Amino acid sequence: MSENSKAKKNSSMSWKYSNALESIEHISISPVYKLFIGGKFVNPISKKYFHSSNPANEKKLAKIALAGKSDVNKAVLAAKSAYDNIWEKIDPKERGKYLFRIARLIQEKSRELAIIESLDGGKPIRESRDIDIPLAAAHFFYYAGWADKLDYAFPGRKASSIGVAGQIIPWNFPLLMAAWKIAPALASGNTVVLKPAESTPLTALKLAEIIQEADLPAGVVNIITGDGTTGELLVNNPNVDKIAFTGSTKVGKMIINSLAATKKKYSLELGGKAANIICEDAAIDQAVEGIINSIFFNQGHVCCAGSRLYVQESISNQIISKLHSRMDHLILGDPLDKNTDIGAINSKAQLKRIKMYLDIGKKDGGEIYQSKHSIPKKGYWCAPTLFTDISQSHRIVQEEIFGPVLAIQSFRTIDEVIAKANNSPYGLSGGVWTDKGSKIFQVSKKIRAGVIWANTFNKFDPTSPFGGYKESGIGREGGLEGLSPYVNIVNRN
Amino acid sequence: MNTSLDIKKTYKLYIDGKFSRTESGRYIQWVDSKNNQTINFCHASRKDFRNAVQASRNAFNNWNNFSGYNRGQILYRIAEMLDSRKEQFISELILQGKSKKKSIQEVKQSIDRLVYYAGWSDKFQQIFSRVNPVSTPYYNFSSPEPTGVVSVIAPKNSYLLGFISVIVPAVVGGNTVVVLASEDNPLCAISFSEVLHSSDVPNGVINILSGYCNELAGHFSSHMDVNAVINCSSDLKDSELIRKNSSLNVKRVFDYESIDWTHVDSQDPYLIMDCQEVKTTWHPIGY
Amino acid sequence: MINPIMVYNNRIDQVGCSERVNRIFSRSIKTESKIWALYKILSMIDLTTLEGSDSPGKVKQLCYKASHLHDQYPKLPQVAAICVYPSMVSIAHKSLKSTNIKTASVATGFPSGMTNCKAKLDEVRYVIDEGAEEVDMVISRGHFLSGELNYVSDEIAQVKTACGKVKLKVILETGELNTLDNVRMASDLAMESGADFIKTSTGKISESATPTVVLTMLEAIRDYYNKTGKKIGMKPAGGISKSKLAIQYLVMVKETLGNDWLTPNLFRFGASSLANDVLMQIIKQNKGNYQSSNYFSLD
Numbered sequence A: 001m002s003e004n005s006k007a008k009k010n011s012s013m014s015w016k017y018s019n020a021l022e023s024i025e026h027i028s029i030s031p032v033y034k035l036f037i038g039g040k041f042v043n044p045i046s047k048k049y050f051h052s053s054n055p056a057n058e059k060k061l062a063k064i065a066l067a068g069k070s071d072v073n074k075a076v077l078a079a080k081s082a083y084d085n086i087w088e089k090i091d092p093k094e095r096g097k098y099l100f101r102i103a104r105l106i107q108e109k110s111r112e113l114a115i116i117e118s119l120d121g122g123k124p125i126r127e128s129r130d131i132d133i134p135l136a137a138a139h140f141f142y143y144a145g146w147a148d149k150l151d152y153a154f155p156g157r158k159a160s161s162i163g164v165a166g167q168i169i170p171w172n173f174p175l176l177m178a179a180w181k182i183a184p185a186l187a188s189g190n191t192v193v194l195k196p197a198e199s200t201p202l203t204a205l206k207l208a209e210i211i212q213e214a215d216l217p218a219g220v221v222n223i224i225t226g227d228g229t230t231g232e233l234l235v236n237n238p239n240v241d242k243i244a245f246t247g248s249t250k251v252g253k254m255i256i257n258s259l260a261a262t263k264k265k266y267s268l269e270l271g272g273k274a275a276n277i278i279c280e281d282a283a284i285d286q287a288v289e290g291i292i293n294s295i296f297f298n299q300g301h302v303c304c305a306g307s308r309l310y311v312q313e314s315i316s317n318q319i320i321s322k323l324h325s326r327m328d329h330l331i332l333g334d335p336l337d338k339n340t341d342i343g344a345i346n347s348k349a350q351l352k353r354i355k356m357y358l359d360i361g362k363k364d365g366g367e368i369y370q371s372k373h374s375i376p377k378k379g380y381w382c383a384p385t386l387f388t389d390i391s392q393s394h395r396i397v398q399e400e401i402f403g404p405v406l407a408i409q410s411f412r413t414i415d416e417v418i419a420k421a422n423n424s425p426y427g428l429s430g431g432v433w434t435d436k437g438s439k440i441f442q443v444s445k446k447i448r449a450g451v452i453w454a455n456t457f458n459k460f461d462p463t464s465p466f467g468g469y470k471e472s473g474i475g476r477e478g479g480l481e482g483l484s485p486y487v488n489i490v491n492r493n
Numbered sequence B: 001m002n003t004s005l006d007i008k009k010t011y012k013l014y015i016d017g018k019f020s021r022t023e024s025g026r027y028i029q030w031v032d033s034k035n036n037q038t039i040n041f042c043h044a045s046r047k048d049f050r051n052a053v054q055a056s057r058n059a060f061n062n063w064n065n066f067s068g069y070n071r072g073q074i075l076y077r078i079a080e081m082l083d084s085r086k087e088q089f090i091s092e093l094i095l096q097g098k099s100k101k102k103s104i105q106e107v108k109q110s111i112d113r114l115v116y117y118a119g120w121s122d123k124f125q126q127i128f129s130r131v132n133p134v135s136t137p138y139y140n141f142s143s144p145e146p147t148g149v150v151s152v153i154a155p156k157n158s159y160l161l162g163f164i165s166v167i168v169p170a171v172v173g174g175n176t177v178v179v180l181a182s183e184d185n186p187l188c189a190i191s192f193s194e195v196l197h198s199s200d201v202p203n204g205v206i207n208i209l210s211g212y213c214n215e216l217a218g219h220f221s222s223h224m225d226v227n228a229v230i231n232c233s234s235d236l237k238d239s240e241l242i243r244k245n246s247s248l249n250v251k252r253v254f255d256y257e258s259i260d261w262t263h264v265d266s267q268d269p270y271l272i273m274d275c276q277e278v279k280t281t282w283h284p285i286g287y
Numbered sequence C: 001m002i003n004p005i006m007v008y009n010n011r012i013d014q015v016g017c018s019e020r021v022n023r024i025f026s027r028s029i030k031t032e033s034k035i036w037a038l039y040k041i042l043s044m045i046d047l048t049t050l051e052g053s054d055s056p057g058k059v060k061q062l063c064y065k066a067s068h069l070h071d072q073y074p075k076l077p078q079v080a081a082i083c084v085y086p087s088m089v090s091i092a093h094k095s096l097k098s099t100n101i102k103t104a105s106v107a108t109g110f111p112s113g114m115t116n117c118k119a120k121l122d123e124v125r126y127v128i129d130e131g132a133e134e135v136d137m138v139i140s141r142g143h144f145l146s147g148e149l150n151y152v153s154d155e156i157a158q159v160k161t162a163c164g165k166v167k168l169k170v171i172l173e174t175g176e177l178n179t180l181d182n183v184r185m186a187s188d189l190a191m192e193s194g195a196d197f198i199k200t201s202t203g204k205i206s207e208s209a210t211p212t213v214v215l216t217m218l219e220a221i222r223d224y225y226n227k228t229g230k231k232i233g234m235k236p237a238g239g240i241s242k243s244k245l246a247i248q249y250l251v252m253v254k255e256t257l258g259n260d261w262l263t264p265n266l267f268r269f270g271a272s273s274l275a276n277d278v279l280m281q282i283i284k285q286n287k288g289n290y291q292s293s294n295y296f297s298l299d
Helices: A002-010 A069-087 A092-108 A110-121 A125-146 A174-187 A202-213 A228-236 A249-258 A284-300 A313-328 A348-363 A414-422 A437-446 A480-486 B046-065 B068-084 B086-095 B100-120 B124-128 B161-172 B187-197 B213-222 B236-246 B269-274 C004-008 C014-025 C031-043 C056-067 C086-095 C117-129 C141-145 C149-163 C180-192 C211-228 C243-257 C274-287
Strands: A035-037 A040-042 A048-053 A060-066 A158-161 A164-168 A191-195 A221-223 A242-246 A265-269 A275-278 A308-312 A367-370 A385-388 A405-411 A429-433 A451-454 A487-490 B013-015 B018-020 B027-032 B037-042 B138-146 B149-153 B176-180 B206-209 B228-231 B252-255 B276-284 C045-048 C081-084 C102-107 C134-138 C167-171 C197-199 C233-235 C269-271
Touching (some): A035 A202, A069 A221, A092 A125, A174 A242, A191 A228, A228 A242, A242 A249, A249 A265, A249 B236, A275 A284, A275 A414, A308 A414, A313 A385, A313 A405, A348 A405, A405 A414, A480 A487, B037 B187, B046 B149, B046 B206, B068 B086, B086 B187, B149 B161, B213 B228, B269 B276, C045 C274, C081 C086, C102 C167, C117 C134, C141 C180, C167 C233, C180 C211, C197 C211, C211 C243, C243 C269
Parallel strands (some): A164 A191, A191 A221, C081 C102
Antiparallel strands (some): A367 A385
């Protein structure tokens, strides 16, 4: 070790990457954003506003309208009228063409959208540029094609649209989640009132501009910004026929509760605490990279993050030491730097929550490892973190942290690790790493979760259904299955 | 003259493949209005339900791992057994107030329905599975898997056909069920447990209770180890309670109250899919 | 003798490996860090000529170029070595006498290695006698692919013995090994058998250094270092003619092995036309305008 450090001193100098900031000259963010209702940006009847700010430097980005009861009602009525008068009746192939248009416009504006996504949400530009925005466009492309082919999706039965879909999306993938919600809803003939997350409304509002530019009939998509109360008003609005929600399991349960006395349909994409299982016969370096992607992608603000790592005993030390050295090469900092791997935590509140779990983990006796980064003075940051010396009963193993915090345990037998993996109220996703084909099928079959990544992690595609078992949600998004939450199967009787 | 006394049968619950009395010691007296004949049923309690859920949970892993072919064989076996006892069920339906013609028709349809779903056992997965053409070098496929333990409140007014129609789609898909028989006329459902018992259905896969909906609906929907509820109660209070309670562990809730089970369109694989979860698996393509 | 368990125990998933490469290659290297890299790359080049038509005159020219990369820019580093065929070693050695540039020779029946072990060892001794300071050997791919790992290992070990203190670079010819699993296995085997450097390719077949192969070899070097504390060098060769790609490889080295490996002692580029592209980039960085190859000598 001492020789090693000497060698480091002797080497002429260590190579550090210079800043590689994405230029923000050509993007436009208005100082004020109104509500997008009936095809127009309108002042909120509530007369209330809030601010959206950049979590990397705490600077305010724009003033955003806060939709109150009358605003929500107005948006829902606009959607209802568009449904009754236009969208339900329109030739399905025309519906598809509107979606294709939106997809193209997202592609054309991809750079601007990526930058705004990173400014508003703190995620590294590499991710918003290479993942969020291209996937959002791809999602519209995929569902565009379904619009006039629904008869093939539901063999033997007819699927009909539901009506007005109230959609509430989270702050971790703002534009992508908007695409996941809007595209299948429109393709299957519903109209939409979408409420983006309070801390990340900007790209959804940019999408509203795109929708305007695409000449989508007024009222087919309405985008109303606000906080939790706005969402609640949307859920409880009597003219909404269906609720689609992505967010915490806690809020998901509240939604189920408040819909109990109604006949509204709902689909929910909720929390997770995915087990990522590394067997001793895995391709080790790819597994290490997979672990990094599973938990540090988007600062760990990912419902399907592989936040519980299970490593087979014989390779446990090796994996952990490789994780340490891989983590030391992660670059934390300005989300707009093209070399940034770890951006800012999305909000002050979320950082507080993550820190609470770090304290709990330490207090409960967990051994903590954090990669060393110089943390910027302004903004909200959390260094990538590992916990070892923990067990199933630790809170950091059981509860969703939604941050870059990985809980590592070792295991000896496959049966043992499957039991541990399923020992959770969640069931959104899971990972298994082994070079042995038959083991992959066995483990992936036995994990009770909606998405299994075998020898990979955190991969997404519009054709691939995504959604959870158990308390991780109801229904699927993406793929053919993603149409089901937006249709009624008719001619049953 | 040869006289022999009628044997008064006691109708028990069917839990974990055993005919058991309710732990509560309570009973329900059912009176046939025409003949003034009385029958006693167990009045199941929440603890009976709890035991049934436990049996269902234990049976689930096993049943879920049965091949579709095997599950189909067993369902077809149930149809055979029902067919061989059809006279009994016809007379039970008549006893419960149906015309002879309608009773014969209902038993026939019930057998057909079992055969219909037996045939789906190794096919619905093919209809609802797919290989998803993702744009990265991955092999990606989705296929249905059973949701888990399903609690069922059977239709009040379709004692045999409706009862079979609501449990079989869940069971053929690999779920295990706890079902509350029609509270007004539980006879056929309870007799059906004898059919099940002679049909190689593993213990705990189908558990049948007789009792009162308003007493049990809350437990059917609040038990944290139940994954889905199929509700055929027409009582709005029951429905609301079930939906409310389902939030506790995000149960899937299906309302089949309005379905006319005598209609041939009331059977379809989408009912099987209600109690299925779609699992998507990714794997790289390379060497 | 190598331990077969060690050798077989490292699997590589091709898709995962290429995703890691893509992530490494998406690093954006700008301004000072780019200039630093360009200078570093020059110092890591093994300027190579391996043609049947090589003449003493051509080798002399190359040696001159090696120490006078672009005389308008006096502070440029020299390349690391000149790499030639055995019959050209003495010429190169003499031409480089007044420099720090090393003379490297290919040997062991380069490029195919299709000769017997004795002939290979004789050739190694010959090039060292002629003045070679570094030897680039090829492994017997036929034996490797037929599973005779001990044969391959013994051969490397014997060549290393023949080399003594002379630096031994072992060419795996990864384009003939077909899979990354084999690349990894051959890397482990070469290091265990005494290689000072492992090198991707001869440049004589169509597939030369690919990014996934280089990453796999760097990871093998890292694991070997963690296990033994020995630092083995790496030399990708063939197909690296643009400075952008060379910079991406430096990123790969840095993020796999750390800054310690960013030295000609542990990392080389086997290349013939890379130097000029790097020079053009350096001058572009300094002057601000794009350059033309017409202004850079062609040796």
